[in-house]
Amino acid sequence: MGRSPCCEKVGLKKGPWTPEEDQKLLAYVEKHGHGSWRALPARAGLQRCGKSCRLRWTNYLRPDIKRGEFSVQEEQTIIQLHALLGNRWSAIATHLPKRTDNEIKNYWNTHLKKRLAKMGIDPCTHKAKSDALSSAAGAGGGRRSRSAANLSHMAQWESARLEAEARLVRESKLRTVAALQHQMGSSPPSSAASPPGCLGVLRAWRGQRSDLESPTSTLSFAEGRLLMAAAGGGLVDGDYQGASRMDNLAGLEVPDAAAGGEAPWLGEACGWGQLQVGGSFTGMLLGDKNSNCGCAGGDSYGNNDYLQEEEEGTEMNKHYWNTILNSVNSSSSSTSPAF
DNA sequence: AATACAGTCAACCGCTTCCAT
């Protein structure tokens, strides 16, 4: 028993789209929306499968698509997210505005993957990476021998994953604060008595707005999971240590509320492209000879601070890393905009 | 100029996931 076709394929056109077909599809979607893709071709007067129409629209005709060369920031984001998420192109694409998963996939396969391969890294073989790391750390006695340079690259690759992790946590935190700001329609308090870190802000806001039931009530499930993970599972209301630890992981300066300081990241439109890391493996991979100067996107954090935290990040224990990965995996199917 | 080869990318295929019933 063969699988039933997604649509009646007899008489349907395949292959490259003509400008006329594009025009028909574009005009129809702009006027009516796509609705049911299955029904769209007949309504739009196209001799195409609905699937083909959806693909053409999402990968080519959609007005909010950016085409052309990838920027260094975009490359960096792809590399880091791929290190963390693997071939989950749609998940990666959600962090690259105006880029499609198909485009990112093609770019990875034709450019980035080869660049990594030249460095002796197989980004698809996680076991190879962990083997190399174990060997580099002097653990065990692997039968395979690798060059010192390759081992170094492997370790650095792992570092790229940690960069991505730190960015995820930081992004989660930013989103949380932005969501709170949006919901409450007010600026965070800048006066004294605000405890450090994200929870401090949440708590202070809650004090300001008594109708807020709980700081976690405004979080999506995924964000909540990440926050919990960031604090080693111990981030609950009143847990200053958890909040402080999260601040460290997220690479953020804790605002000095007592000094009237306002968190520099509050209200800032921090897209992924703006959150560049400095002195990184991905910077090296991208040929950035002076990769310490990764602040071109306009982030307001001291890069030296971040570098220090990046080094600290490499010392995170395995349990913590697994927690993060689990959070990412479980949340990637949620409705959170983060994944 | 002709041919072979390599690289790129739009599009397709088939499997998985989601959602309505």
Place this chain on the structure above:
DNA sequence: TATGGAAGCGGTTGACTGTAT
């Protein structure tokens, strides 16, 4: 809870283009 249809996703293909010989 089970089922079927629709949409989404990632791997793969093949046409096209550029470069080397």
